[in-house]
Amino acid sequence: MDPLIARRHMVKEQLEARGIDDPRVLAAFLEVPRHKFVEEYLKYKAHEDYPLSIGYGQTISQPYMVALMTQSLRPEPEDKILEIGTGSGYQAAILSRLCRVVYSVERISALASRARKTLDELGYYNVHVRLGDGSQGLSKEGPYDGIVVTAGAPHVPGILVSQLAVNGRLIIPVGSETLQELKRITKTKEGIKEESLGGCRFVKLIGKNGWEG
Ligand code: SAM
Numbered sequence: 001m002d003p004l005i006a007r008r009h010m011v012k013e014q015l016e017a018r019g020i021d022d023p024r025v026l027a028a029f030l031e032v033p034r035h036k037f038v039e040e041y042l043k044y045k046a047h048e049d050y051p052l053s054i055g056y057g058q059t060i061s062q063p064y065m066v067a068l069m070t071q072s073l074r075p076e077p078e079d080k081i082l083e084i085g086t087g088s089g090y091q092a093a094i095l096s097r098l099c100r101v102v103y104s105v106e107r108i109s110a111l112a113s114r115a116r117k118t119l120d121e122l123g124y125y126n127v128h129v130r131l132g133d134g135s136q137g138l139s140k141e142g143p144y145d146g147i148v149v150t151a152g153a154p155h156v157p158g159i160l161v162s163q164l165a166v167n168g169r170l171i172i173p174v175g176s177e178t179l180q181e182l183k184r185i186t187k188t189k190e191g192i193k194e195e196s197l198g199g200c201r202f203v204k205l206i207g208k209n210g211w212e213g
Pocket of ligand 1: 058059061084085087092105106107108111132133135150151202203206207208210
């Protein structure tokens with residue numbers, strides 16, 4: 001199927017049908033060519049309703065999960081965003097269409113290089129990929145209007161909350177190694193607000209403030 005037609009189906013049947021209704025978010029999913037972020041042998045499955053392997057024991061998340069996290073982050077055009085877990089670069093690419101600048105940290109060097117290459121080929125130059133332990137955030141470039149963690153953590157790392165600007169949002173899956181709850185933490189002048197966005201299943205956040213590798 002033509003990739004644009006496949007994206008239209010994906011947006012209508014997987015995102016709009018499940019309540020994703022932010023027009024900017026939907027437009028970003030129509031624009032970003034998801035099939036470019038998966039390996040050649042899996043391209044025919046790129047728009048399916050589930051995560052796919054990207055090698056090294058990691059995955060590109062299900063389209064709906066990327067959309068839910070993106071919409072829940074409430075991205076604004078002038079925002080500076082931090083993503084933890086670059087993986088294929090797809091979530092960073094979506095965010096790059098919605099925000100001013102995206103920093104994305106990945107711990108596996110081969111994935112970071114491949115994502116950088118894909119993002120460059122597409123001209124998404126407002127994404128900056130960094131290699132390292134994202135469970136410690138990226139204090140040098142902070143504070144951030146939004147932080148999205150695309151791997152499951154045992155708890156909410158305080159250091160990530162500390163790198164949020166006032167009114168900043170943190171989206172993070174928190175729970176056991178196999179099952180988590182997606183949370184939105186909002187930093188306000190009055191304090192920290194925490195909301196649950198439902199259950200989810202992510203690969204492990206491995207690092208100082210995550211799981212042991
Ligand atoms: N956002 C990615 C995408 O759009 O393809 C999917 C990410 S995948 C579900 C989770 C990623 O988090 C993996 O690539 C994994 O290597 C990475 N990761 C796990 N722990 C990390 C850490 N402490 N710092 C940075 N990346 C980490």
